[in-house]
Amino acid sequence: MKKALTQKFCQNIVGQFRFDEPVYVTRPNMPSLEKYNKYLENIWNSAWLTNNGPYHREFEAKLAAFLGVEHLNLFVNGTIALLVALQALRINSGEVITTPFTFPASTHVLHWNRIQPVFCDIDPKTYNIDPNQIEKHITPDTKAILGVHVYGNPCDVEAIQKIADRHGLHVIYDAAHAFGVKIGDRSILEYGDISAMSFHATKLFTSIEGGALISKTKAQAERIYFLKNFGIADEEIVIGPGINGKMNEFQAAFGLLELELVEQEILNRKALTQLYRSLLADVPGITVMEDIPNVTHNYSYFPILVDPQEFGFSRDGLHSILRDCNIVTRKYFYPLCSSYSCYSAYPSSDLKNLPCANRAANKVLCLPIYGKLNTENIERITDIIRSIHRLGRS
Numbered sequence: 001m002k003k004a005l006t007q008k009f010c011q012n013i014v015g016q017f018r019f020d021e022p023v024y025v026t027r028p029n030m031p032s033l034e035k036y037n038k039y040l041e042n043i044w045n046s047a048w049l050t051n052n053g054p055y056h057r058e059f060e061a062k063l064a065a066f067l068g069v070e071h072l073n074l075f076v077n078g079t080i081a082l083l084v085a086l087q088a089l090r091i092n093s094g095e096v097i098t099t100p101f102t103f104p105a106s107t108h109v110l111h112w113n114r115i116q117p118v119f120c121d122i123d124p125k126t127y128n129i130d131p132n133q134i135e136k137h138i139t140p141d142t143k144a145i146l147g148v149h150v151y152g153n154p155c156d157v158e159a160i161q162k163i164a165d166r167h168g169l170h171v172i173y174d175a176a177h178a179f180g181v182k183i184g185d186r187s188i189l190e191y192g193d194i195s196a197m198s199f200h201a202t203k204l205f206t207s208i209e210g211g212a213l214i215s216k217t218k219a220q221a222e223r224i225y226f227l228k229n230f231g232i233a234d235e236e237i238v239i240g241p242g243i244n245g246k247m248n249e250f251q252a253a254f255g256l257l258e259l260e261l262v263e264q265e266i267l268n269r270k271a272l273t274q275l276y277r278s279l280l281a282d283v284p285g286i287t288v289m290e291d292i293p294n295v296t297h298n299y300s301y302f303p304i305l306v307d308p309q310e311f312g313f314s315r316d317g318l319h320s321i322l323r324d325c326n327i328v329t330r331k332y333f334y335p336l337c338s339s340y341s342c343y344s345a346y347p348s349s350d351l352k353n354l355p356c357a358n359r360a361a362n363k364v365l366c367l368p369i370y371g372k373l374n375t376e377n378i379e380r381i382t383d384i385i386r387s388i389h390r391l392g393r394s
């Protein structure tokens with residue numbers, strides 16, 4: 001009886017609030033087609049399509065200046081960039097301590113480099129690898145720590161570096177979510193040995209597909225440059241087993257145009273984040289993330305945690321009713337990487353080792369956020385969430 005009533009009220013919510021067009025978790029901030037066409041014409045006329053072309057060089061220089069970093073290499077996507085980061089540091093055996101609360105790519109690149117991922121629990125506030133849990137996982141086979149700045153929230157970079165220095169380990173950051181993020185005046189990309197970025201279409205800043213590695217030294221940057229081009233140093237010298245990780249001219253041109261838009265995009269997302277936070281503040285069972293002092297955030301995601309007891313519905317229940325209302329939320333990052341069948345047999349994948357990560361994965365839901373969403377959209381989405389809560393408590 002209660003189930004039937006709930007279903008009926010659910011239908012009422014859907015009937016009252018459903019969006020005609022899907023509201024996706026994110027949308028790329030498209031540049032002007034007219035401007036892109038000019039770039040296309042130039043690419044066509046020059047017939048220079050890839051291999052460090054003029055737009056590639058221009059984008060690389062402008063992006064490095066924009067991000068305030070010295071050594072930046074563009075890549076075709078973020079996954080290949082991460083794969084090459086490990087090769088650049090000659091990490092291709094042993095163990096790397098990492099987080100299970102991330103996109104599959106962060107763990108798969110370890111496997112592809114013949115490294116065993118060792119999963120470490122996360123900090124319940126930032127959802128990033130918890131430095132207090134790292135040292136217990138260090139063994140003679142440990143080569144590095146791979147942290148992910150999830151949702152653009154910085155890892156505890158100082159604590160991680162201290163551990164790495166104490167044990168002679170490399171530090172790599174997956175900064176796929178962290179475009180433009182700073183700690184104080186310093187780019188988040190300057191921490192660790194190498195940081196990897198993603199410019200996929202779903203990212204705050206996109207070059208369709210794309211990525212970059214930010215490294216510490218000129219020598220490292222040079223090695224990365226060779227490795228992403230099959231290891232070719234010149235026509236007759238191959239320095240090592242490289243791969244094809246090059247960004248092409250079409251991506252670079254898109255990236256150049258996105259650079260003109262990204263600051264406004266961050267401002268728009270910041271305003272939407274603040275609105276979400278204020279409108280969700282009084283909804284029991286919904287926890288939002290707050291800004292971290294001294295950090296410049298990029299507001300690339302809007303994750304909430306759903307407490308089923310207080311909210312009245314589980315995260316999955318909320319996800320599914322929102323989907324019926326044509327709102328496409330995502331469970332970034334459920335399931336944990338440690339739960340995939342390819343990794344679940346590792347001792348560190350035991351859920352007893354990962355209580356915070358497991359809790360986050362079971363409760364988190366990323367709500368739609370992108371610059372073109374407007375105030376009314378956010379008000380309507382939060383109205384729906386409030387109505388679902390009332391229904392759950394009735």
Ligand code: T4K
Pocket residue numbers: 024025026027028077078079080102103105106148174176177197198199200201202209210211328330332
């Ligand atoms: N490390 C981390 C921490 C990452 O999050 C990622 C990628 C990587 C590494 C690897 O970087 P890349 O190799 O991808 O450069 C998406 C992206 O495919 C993935 O790049 C991203 N993380 C991840 C968080 O999200 P899906 O499977 O959720 O994408 P999809 O196709 O469901 O798209 C989500 C929504 O975005 C759609 O509902 C609508 C919108 N969308 C998507 C595309 C592709 C558009 O509006 N236009 C589009 O072209 O993985």
